Structure formats: structure tokens, C-alpha cells
Amino acid sequence: MKGLLPTLLFLCVASQLATAFMDGLLPNGNFEQGPKPSQMKGTQVLGRSAIPRWETSGFVEYIQWGHKQGDMLLVVPEGSYAVRLGNDASIKQKVKLAAGMRYSLTFSAARTCAQEERLNVSASPESGVLPMQTMYSSNGWDSYCWAWLAKSDEVEIVIHNPGVSEDPACGPLIDSIAIRQLFPPRRTNTNLLKNGDFEEGPYIIPNTTCGVLIPPQIEDDHSPLPGWMVESLKAVRYLDAEHFSVPRGRRAVELLAGKESAIAQVVRTVPGRRYVLSFAVGDAGNACEGSLLVEAFAGEHTVKVAYDSKGKGGSKRAALPFTATKARTRIVFWSSNYVTRSDDLSSLCGPVIDDVALVSVRHANRV
Ligand SMILES: *[C@@H]1O[C@H](CO)[C@@H](O)[C@H](O)[C@H]1NC(C)=O
Numbered sequence: 001m002k003g004l005l006p007t008l009l010f011l012c013v014a015s016q017l018a019t020a021f022m023d024g025l026l027p028n029g030n031f032e033q034g035p036k037p038s039q040m041k042g043t044q045v046l047g048r049s050a051i052p053r054w055e056t057s058g059f060v061e062y063i064q065w066g067h068k069q070g071d072m073l074l075v076v077p078e079g080s081y082a083v084r085l086g087n088d089a090s091i092k093q094k095v096k097l098a099a100g101m102r103y104s105l106t107f108s109a110a111r112t113c114a115q116e117e118r119l120n121v122s123a124s125p126e127s128g129v130l131p132m133q134t135m136y137s138s139n140g141w142d143s144y145c146w147a148w149l150a151k152s153d154e155v156e157i158v159i160h161n162p163g164v165s166e167d168p169a170c171g172p173l174i175d176s177i178a179i180r181q182l183f184p185p186r187r188t189n190t191n192l193l194k195n196g197d198f199e200e201g202p203y204i205i206p207n208t209t210c211g212v213l214i215p216p217q218i219e220d221d222h223s224p225l226p227g228w229m230v231e232s233l234k235a236v237r238y239l240d241a242e243h244f245s246v247p248r249g250r251r252a253v254e255l256l257a258g259k260e261s262a263i264a265q266v267v268r269t270v271p272g273r274r275y276v277l278s279f280a281v282g283d284a285g286n287a288c289e290g291s292l293l294v295e296a297f298a299g300e301h302t303v304k305v306a307y308d309s310k311g312k313g314g315s316k317r318a319a320l321p322f323t324a325t326k327a328r329t330r331i332v333f334w335s336s337n338y339v340t341r342s343d344d345l346s347s348l349c350g351p352v353i354d355d356v357a358l359v360s361v362r363h364a365n366r367v
Pocket residue numbers: 120121122127128129158160162
């Protein structure tokens with residue numbers, strides 16, 4: 001009996017670890033398993049548990065690739081099916097996670113009507129409202145992310161459309177819901193910035209080709225891009241090397257909407273000490289052609305870096321040497337102007353930044 005207790009405890013711990021969710025799509029997170037024909041009326045889903053693994057409420061539709069809505073052909077980014085959340089509709093699923101850890105949720109969404117749409121995403125008891133900002137991709141779909149700190153081992157993931165529109169067939173399409181555990185990176189002695197290479201961030205669904213929009217952080221301080229804040233009005237796009245040209249490593253950030261799309265990080269500095277902020281500026285190889293211009297700030301110091309983009313990928317390095325005047329210095333990057341893709345003038349794009357480092361130069365640097 002004596003030996004049994006530790007064994008049982010071990011088994012419990014081991015089984016808890018084994019059941020905690022691993023990074024990737026949630027079970028049936030791409031809705032490829034659908035309701036039985038008897039659980040549908042047209043595209044409308046009948047009953048709360050008709051879609052395997054999900055619980056739905058309100059007016060939820062199950063949409064197949066190629067479904068016609070008026071003149072519009074609905075496409076689905078991943079597999080063949082997606083759901084549509086009508087007025088006040090929601091989908092939810094319970095997921096086992098590790099309490100005390102940070103997670104980010106990624107999902108794809110497309111607006112189908114012209115009006116402003118917002119989604120309330122929650123992982124009980126945390127929640128956040130994400131504006132669906134289009135103008136980023138040509139097929140109408142974009143991926144969005146949101147991050148939170150898990151307060152318990154089991155959370156309920158809910159995506160809710162709080163909107164009320166006159167046409168019940170308005171409301172966003174949702175697909176590809178995934179989770180990734182975040183590991184907040186630390187400063188190192190070679191870089192005073194956290195996550196300067198952007199390698200740590202939200203899950204990017206392998207088969208989607210639009211990266212992930214990181215929305216402006218209006219109300220929560222748990223950034224899906226650890227270390228960084230999106231402090232402007234519009235999202236920045238998180239890019240993967242599988243689908244975009246990335247200056248270094250697997251991930252980078254694209255500044256999408258001029259000065260309305262900025263990322264920032266506040267770092268401790270010693271007034272009077274000299275520092276150098278260095279970074280890569282490039283283009284994502286996504287037909288974003290023209291004279292791109294990135295402005296970098298370190299407190300009141302600033303540099304403008306021009307990059308002539310052919311839209312085919314590439315990058316160059318730039319640096320901003322400065323002497324700190326405060327105990328905290330705000331590092332900010334934005335694009336000076338709006339750019340659209342040469343193959344799709346309705347899709348915003350912009351310069352890519354990557355590999356950002358801040359180092360202290362103790363002895364006056366004569367370069
Ligand atoms: C979002 O949903 C959560 C949980 O369902 C709720 O507590 C919160 O009040 C909602 N927020 C808004 C702005 O509707």
C-alpha cells in the first residue's frame with residue numbers, strides 16, 4: 001500500500017500532462033466533421049451539439065466551400081467547411097490546459113457583409129473583443145489571435161458574435177481554431193529587448209497563407225507576441241517563413257497600415273548611457289512593391305529607413321545609435337506610409353521588420 005500512493009500520484013500527474021492540450025488545431029477545429037443531415041435545415045445547424053466536439057448557441061450555419069450567397073461565392077481557407085456565427089451566436093469547446101501558463105488562440109474569420117463586425121473571444125474567465133478589420137487579404141479571410149493567462153486546468157473557449165444585424169445571414173465565417181502555449185522570452189546579455197527576433201508568438205495554421213493579424217491591444221496586457229505591444233489602431237501581421245520572405249529565422253512582423261500599425265516595447269535604460277538599436281527592414285515577398293519607409297524610435301530619437309521593394313523578398317540592416325535620457329525608453333516601429341499590393345490594390349501591406357536588438361555601448365562608439 002505504501003508504494004502505491006506515490007505511483008498513483010505519479011500516474012495522476014502523468015495523465016494530467018498527457019491530457020493537457022498540445023499546440024495545434026482544436027479537436028474538429030477546422031469543422032471538417034459536420035452535423036448529420038437531420039441536424040440541419042438548409043445551412044442552419046439545429047441543436048446545440050450537432051457539430052462534433054462543439055457546443056453552439058444562436059443562429060449558427062454550417063457552410064461548405066463554394067456555397068453561394070447572393071452573387072458571392074464563399075470560400076473556406078482550410079479544408080472544405082466553416083461555420084457562420086449569426087446574430088448573438090456562439091461556438092464553444094472545453095480544453096484542458098496548464099494553469100498559470102500563457103496561451104494564444106488563433107482562428108480564421110471572414111466578414112460576409114459590409115458592416116463593422118467584432119467577435120468576443122473568451123477563455124473562461126478571460127475575454128477580449130476583436131475588431132474584424134478587412135482590407136488585408138484578397139479572399140476576405142484573415143487569421144486573428146488573442147492571448148490570455150490560463151487561470152485553471154480546464155477552460156471553455158468561446159467565440160461569440162455579439163452583433164445584431166437585420167440580415168441573419170450576415171455575421172462572420174469562422175474556421176481553423178488553434179491554440180499555442182506561449183513561452184515569454186527573457187532579455188539576454190546580447191539583447192536588452194525581449195523576443196527581438198519575433199520567433200515566439202501565436203500559432204500559424206500551416207495551411208493558411210495569410211499569416212496572423214495581431215490586433216491592437218486595447219484592453220488586455222497578455223500580448224500574443226510576447227514582449228511586444230501593438231499600440232496603434234490597426235493590426236500588424238505575424239508572418240511565417242513557409243509562406244513569406246522572412247529576414248531571419250521562422251517569423252517576422254509586417255507593418256500593415258502606416259502609422260496606424262505600430263509595435264512597441266518599453267525597455268529599462270540608464271540615462272546618459274549609449275545604446276544601439278539595430279534591426280532588419282525588408283519585404284515579405286508578397287507583391288508589396290514601392291518605396292517602403294520604416295520609422296524606428298528609441299524615446300525621442302528616431303531614424304527613417306527607406307527600403308526599395310520589388311515585392312519579391314529581401315532585407316537590409318539599419319541602426320539607431322542614441323544616448324538614453326530616461327530610465328525607461330520606448331522602442332517603436334511603424335511604417336511611414338500606406339502601401340497596397342501591386343497584384344491586389346485593396347490589400348494593405350507594408351515593410352517587414354525582424355531581428356531587432358538593443359545593446360548598450362559602454363565605451364563611446366567611434367564607428
Ligand atoms: C465577452 O464574453 C464573456 C464571456 O462569455 C463575457 O463575460 C464578456 O462580458 C463579454 N464581453 C463583451 C464586451 O460582450
